[in-house]
Each structure stands twice: as structure tokens, then as C-alpha cells.
Amino acid sequence: MIPQEISNAIKAKFPDALLEAKVDGVFDPYAKIAPDKIKDVSLFLRDNEETLFDSLMCLSGVDYTGGKLGVVYHLHSMKWNHKFTLKVDVTVENPHCQSVESVWKTANWHEREAFDMYGIVFDGHPDLRRILMPYDWEGYPLRKDYKVPEYYQGMKVPY
Amino acid sequence: MEATLTYTDEKNRGAVTIPGFGRPLRSEEMVLNMGPQHPSTHGVLRLELVVDGEVVVDVIPHIGYLHRCFEKHAEAMINYQQIIPYADRMDYIAAMNNELGYAIACEKLLKIKVPERVEYIRVIMAELQRIGSHLIAIGTYGMDIGAFTPFLYCFRDRERILDIFEQTCGARLLYNYIWIGGLSHDVPASFVEKVKDFCKYYRPNIKELNDLLSYNKIFIERTANVGVLPAEVAINYGVSGPVLRGSGVKWDLRKNDPYSIYDRFDFEIPVGKGLVGTLGDCWDRYMVRVHEMEQSLNIIEQAVDKIPAGDVQSAVPKRIRPDAAELYIRTETPKGELGYYIVADGTTSPARVKVRPPCFVNLSALPAMCRGAMISDVIAILGSIDIVLGEVDR
Numbered sequence: 001m002i003p004q005e006i007s008n009a010i011k012a013k014f015p016d017a018l019l020e021a022k023v024d025g026v027f028d029p030y031a032k033i034a035p036d037k038i039k040d041v042s043l044f045l046r047d048n049e050e051t052l053f054d055s056l057m058c059l060s061g062v063d064y065t066g067g068k069l070g071v072v073y074h075l076h077s078m079k080w081n082h083k084f085t086l087k088v089d090v091t092v093e094n095p096h097c098q099s100v101e102s103v104w105k106t107a108n109w110h111e112r113e114a115f116d117m118y119g120i121v122f123d124g125h126p127d128l129r130r131i132l133m134p135y136d137w138e139g140y141p142l143r144k145d146y147k148v149p150e151y152y153q154g155m156k157v158p159y
Numbered sequence: 160m161e162a163t164l165t166y167t168d169e170k171n172r173g174a175v176t177i178p179g180f181g182r183p184l185r186s187e188e189m190v191l192n193m194g195p196q197h198p199s200t201h202g203v204l205r206l207e208l209v210v211d212g213e214v215v216v217d218v219i220p221h222i223g224y225l226h227r228c229f230e231k232h233a234e235a236m237i238n239y240q241q242i243i244p245y246a247d248r249m250d251y252i253a254a255m256n257n258e259l260g261y262a263i264a265c266e267k268l269l270k271i272k273v274p275e276r277v278e279y280i281r282v283i284m285a286e287l288q289r290i291g292s293h294l295i296a297i298g299t300y301g302m303d304i305g306a307f308t309p310f311l312y313c314f315r316d317r318e319r320i321l322d323i324f325e326q327t328c329g330a331r332l333l334y335n336y337i338w339i340g341g342l343s344h345d346v347p348a349s350f351v352e353k354v355k356d357f358c359k360y361y362r363p364n365i366k367e368l369n370d371l372l373s374y375n376k377i378f379i380e381r382t383a384n385v386g387v388l389p390a391e392v393a394i395n396y397g398v399s400g401p402v403l404r405g406s407g408v409k410w411d412l413r414k415n416d417p418y419s420i421y422d423r424f425d426f427e428i429p430v431g432k433g434l435v436g437t438l439g440d441c442w443d444r445y446m447v448r449v450h451e452m453e454q455s456l457n458i459i460e461q462a463v464d465k466i467p468a469g470d471v472q473s474a475v476p477k478r479i480r481p482d483a484a485e486l487y488i489r490t491e492t493p494k495g496e497l498g499y500y501i502v503a504d505g506t507t508s509p510a511r512v513k514v515r516p517p518c519f520v521n522l523s524a525l526p527a528m529c530r531g532a533m534i535s536d537v538i539a540i541l542g543s544i545d546i547v548l549g550e551v552d553r
Contacts, residue, residue: 027267027486054394058487058498060513072500074487078394078410085487106397109523117230132223132552142231 001050003029006084009051010041017041019089028074030085038073038088039098039124045075045084046103052077053084056104061114063144067092069118073100090120092143099125117142186211191534195224199303199538202548206525206541208534215537218529220522225552233512239265239479240339242512247333249516250550252295255288255324256492258337263418264488264499265339268481276469277341278420283354283462284324284336285419286455290361291320292493293448296545300445301372303542304381309372316364319357326353340475354463358456365453373449382445383436386528386540390439396524399517400495401451402544405431405444412491424461426454441543448545451493480507494518494545514553518546 001009003023010031011018017037023029033041045053053075062070073086088097099122100107111122112131119140122128130137136153139146148157194205203224209217229249233242246261247254259281266273298313321331327346328336336343372378388398393406403410411428413421429450431443483505489498495517502511521544528540 027484055397057397057489057496058500058513058515060500060511062502062511062513074498074500078408081415104397105395105527106520106523109519130223132226132228134223141228142234 001080001082003082003084006045006051006082007031009048010045013044014041028083028085030072030087032087032089035088035090035097037098038071038086039100039103041086042073042100042103045086050080051082051084052079054078056100056106056110057083059100059107059110059114061118061120061142063118063142064089065144069095069120069143071097071114071120092119095120096123097121098123099128101125116140119143188216193537195221199541200548201299201541201546202551204522204546204548204551206537208537210534213533215529215532215534218526218537220525222519222522222548222551225548227553229514229553230512233509236508238507239481239509242509243338244333244335247335248549249514249553250292250492250494250497250518250547251332252547253288253292253493254333255284255337256292256490257497258334259285259419260488260490260492260497260499262337262339263490264486264501265479265481267486267488268484268501268503269339269476269479271340271474271476273340273474274469274471275467277471277474279462279466280342280346280471281337282419282421282424283459283466284327286458286462287320287323287354287357289455289493290452291317293452294320296448296493297368297372297445300542300545301378303538304378306372306375306378309368312364312368312371316361319360323350323353323357326350338472338475339479341473342471345471351463351466354459358460358463362453362456365449368449373446379435379442381539382441382543385436385441385536386532386543387437388439388524388528392527393439393524396520396527398495398521398524400491400493400521401444401447402495402521402524404429404447405543406439407431407433407443412489412496416489418488418490421458424458426457429454441539444543478507480505485511489515492517494547494550495521516550516553518544518548518550519553522546522551 007021017034020032045051055076057074057076060072069090071088076083090097111125114120115128116130116133188209188211191208191210193208194200195203205221207219208215229245232245236242243258246257249257294313294317298310301309325331328334328344388406390406390408393403407430409428409430429447431447435442481503485502487500489496497517498515500513501509504510529537
């Protein structure tokens with residue numbers, strides 16, 4: 001399927017979940033999905049015979065500055081060899097988004113990483129805790145307004 | 160050896176009835192820490208093993224000991240070119256492949272076409288590096304299992320590859336060789352000769368390795384039927400590279416989603432066949448690497464005769480400032496699918512660089528492979544995934 005058809009398929013199935021779609025003039029065509037619908041849309045895209053997105057290549061957290069965070073899902077179908085990108089926008093005040101861990105197991109560690117680095121909370125994740133930083137670290141390092149704490153457990157952080 | 164758990168419910172897990180005892184004897188689970196300082200974890204990885212006797216009930220990997228936030232560094236750099244040395248340090252035994260993926264991503268953002276000579280040299284370098292990385296994977300895997308000699312043989316052969324790299328760019332491990340739009344140096348005059356010599360020298364050594372390790376009875380006993388990963392589980396976990404192919408899935412980005420000039424070469428994708436055990440066991444994953452080295456030799460031999468003349472720096476941009484855009488590029492490194500998600504915001508440094516490290520994703524499938532295995536099998540399974548902690552933790 002070409003990206004336009006994939007986006008149309010999402011629109012037909014979930015009219016109120018698709019917030020925006022851009023398929024021309026970008027490297028990776030994408031569709032913006034509401035944070036509380038992402039799991040249903042993912043499940044549909046994975047199991048629908050025409051899309052069959054069986055692998056989640058990458059899941060990234062992004063800080064767009066100005067209190068806006070995002071999650072980007074890069075999907076790929078091994079059978080049809082087509083790709084598509086889903087995006088979810090959340091805010092710093094309400095960083096909640098549905099987890100797609102039950103759809104693709106790949107998301108398990110990637111969502112933990114996005115939580116660790118950006119503080120995005122994935123509702124429904126079975127084991128959402130920090131993965132790369134120490135468990136008692138404060139703050140979310142990859143946020144643009146992040147300041148390195150002076151001390152960690154009484155030890156001076158070098159820089 | 161496959162171990163089976165015979166518990167019926169959570170409370171009486173592993174209970175045994177012994178004549179003369181009034182109540183069933185229960186065994187209790189124990190938590191055992193393997194690592195972070197452990198010779199078989201290939202770096203600082205801590206595995207929290209939940210064991211019932213010798214049988215592993217669950218494995219919880221704890222990572223992050225080598226975390227230095229590559230992604231934050233990438234955002235703080237003044238320009239795109241400066242990120243390449245950091246990309247080297249992710250998978251530090253396959254640095255060429257890391258650079259290649261990043262360079263391809265930036266070239267696509269900048270819409271540059273690199274000269275043919277550069278493409279050919281890059282492919283040769285990437286494939287030499289793939290052999291070098293697999294040699295470490297195989298050598299250390301043998302050592303994990305208890306065979307020390309193959310390790311020395313592998314390092315002897317890898318030395319020749321490092322010599323070629325050293326002669327080309329002066330570095331043996333972290334090269335900063337593949338630049339955006341070109342290469343840092345042209346290859347020396349004796350390069351073609353040296354590469355051909357290596358191919359001729361190394362091809363018979365694969366047979367030697369097979370006799371010494373691959374078909375060794377002790378090695379097969381330790382790896383066959385251990386850590387079986389079925390294909391559908393592998394795909395759902397998103398594992399890639401030899402781990403995925405070991406499960407019998409014919410999937411290689413060099414063929415299935417070609418980048419650079421890989422579509423011009425004739426080579427096979429080796430997959431696991433369950434030759435000595437079950438499809439998708441440790442031996443299959445190991446053997447895929449051995450066969451891949453042969454295929455890499457094929458690619459190198461095809462490429463080395465065709466290197467065209469030209470300037471390797473003619474397309475290197477003076478100032479790197481892509482328009483606001485974002486893209487995801489993936490390449491096949493020795494460990495699997497290495498992806499770069501780069502968000503450019505129109506300035507001279509990227510707004511976001513996310514790396515999808517193959518080892519990180521492959522390691523996340525470790526619990527699925529380890530459940531029900533023995534403690535000694537965990538070492539065999541971990542070695543067969545071939546992780547580099549520099550890349551897992553970034």
C-alpha cells in the first residue's frame with residue numbers, strides 16, 4: 001500500500017483518532033494519532049491483512065520545546081515491505097500516552113527509554129521504570145530544559 | 160539440556176512428595192545476580208536471575224552502566240560532522256558500520272550524491288568490519304563455552320583486518336573514517352592488493368574454524384537445542400541480524416531494503432536451518448555468523464576489482480546545514496538493524512538523534528529465550544546474541 005492508502009485506511013476505521021496526515025514532501029510519510037487511540041490504531045495496522053505492520057522498527061521520544069513532547073513510531077511490514085510513521089503529541093503537563101507493548105514487544109524497552117529520558121508515561125505498560133539512568137535519578141535528561149543536578153546521592157556530578 | 164518445571168500452581172511450585180513426609184517438600188526461588196562484573200556478560204551488564212534450583216524461572220536484565228547519553232551529546236554538538244566520533248563509540252568493535260549508517264542518513268537529509276569510488280570503498284570497509292566483528296563474536300562465544308583456542312585463532316585473523324584499517328586511516332578501533340559525503344582519506348596504493356591477500360588468506364581459515372569449533376561435539380552439546388527463539392516471537396520482539404536469521408527468517412537489509420550499492424553484488428542470506436538441533440537455537444545463531452563471513456568475502460572480492468578512480472572528498476560539504484526535515488534510516492550492521500532517526504531543525508546541529516541499537520532490541524528478547532533453561536545455558540544464550548554494551552547503553 002502507498003502511504004496515502006494507509007492513511008485513508010486509518011481514517012476510515014478511526015475517524016476521530018486521526019488528527020493530521022502528511023504523505024507528500026516528507027522523507028517518512030506520517031499520521032498523527034490521538035494519544036488515547038494509539039493502541040487500537042496500532043493493533044489494527046498490525047492485524048489488518050492489507051497493512052500487516054508486523055515490526056516496530058523504532059520508537060522515539062521527542063521534545064519539540066515549548067512544553068510539547070512527542071512519540072514517533074516507525075512501522076514496517078515484512079510481508080508487504082512498506083513503511084509508515086505514526087506520531088503522538090503529548091504535553092509536559094499531561095505526558096500520558098497508551099502503551100503499544102502488547103502489540104509489539106519491541107516497544108517494551110523503547111517505551112521505558114522514552115519514559116526515562118522524556119518522562120512520557122505509557123499507560124498500560126507492564127513494567128514502566130527507568131532503564132538507562134539509575135532508578136532514583138531525578139529529572140528527564142533529554143528534555144531541552146534539563147539541568148544536570150549538582151549532586152547525586154551526596155556525590156558531586158562532575159559536569 | 161532442556162529442563163522442565165513440574166509445578167502445578169504458584170504455591171506448590173516445584174513441590175516433591177517423599178514417602179514418610181507428611182507434607183510436600185517445596186523448593187524456593189532464589190535471586191542470583193550475574194554481573195555487572197562478570198566475564199561472560201561481555202561488558203557491564205547485570206542479569207537478575209530468578210532461579211529454582213538450577214532452572215532459570217526469569218531473567219531481568221539491568222542495563223545502563225555504560226550510559227553516557229550519546230543522544231544528548233549529539234544535540235549539543237556544533238555541527239553534524241562532530242557526531243561521527245561519538246557514533247564510533249557505540250558499537251566499538253564495528254565502528255565502520257555505525258559511521259556508515261549515520262553518514263547515509265545525513266547525506267539523504269542534505270540530498271548529496273557521493274562519488275562511486277566512495278561507495279565502493281565504504282562497502283569494502285563495512286564488509287571487512289563485519290568479518291572483524293563476527294570474529295570477535297565467534298571467538299568470545301567459544302571462550303564463554305570453554306574453548307580457548309578458537310579465540311586466539313579469531314584474533315589472529317582479525318589482526319589482518321585491523322592492519323588494513325590502520326594503513327588506511329591510522330586508527331585500529333575507532334576510525335572517524337566515513338565522513339558525510341565522503342571519506343577522511345583515500346585508500347593507500349597497496350589497498351587493493353592487501354584486501355585481495357586477506358580474502359585469499361582467510362577463506363581456508365573458515366574451514367579450519369568449522370573443524371575446530373562449529374562441528375566440535377562439546378560445542379554442539381552446549382549450544383544445540385538451547386535458547387530456542389521461534390520466528391514469530393523473534394519478529395514480535397523486533398530482533399534483527401544473525402539472531403533473527405538464526406530463527407530461519409530470511410531477512411537482511413542489504414537485500415530487503417538496499418542502501419549504498421549493495422544491490423549490485425551477488426550474495427546469499429544465510430539462515431538457520433536447525434541442522435544439529437531445533438531451528439532458532441544458539442548453534443543456528445552462531446552458524447549464521449560463520450556463513451555470513453563467507454558472504455562478506457564474496458562481496459569484498461566482487462567490489463575490490465571494480466573500485467573506480469576519483470576523488471573521495473569531492474562531495475564533502477563545506478557547511479552542513481540541512482533544511483528542517485526528519486527521517487529514519489536503517490542499515491545492516493554485524494549485530495542487526497541499526498537505525499538513526501534524525502530530526503533536523505534548519506540549524507547546523509540536529510534537534511534530535513535517536514539511535515535504534517540492534518543490541519538493545521536483541522537483548523530485550525533475552526528473557527524469552529532463557530526461561531526454563533539452566534544457569535549455564537544463560538551464558539551460552541547471552542553469548543549467542545552477541546551484545547556490545549557500548550551500544551546497548553549508548
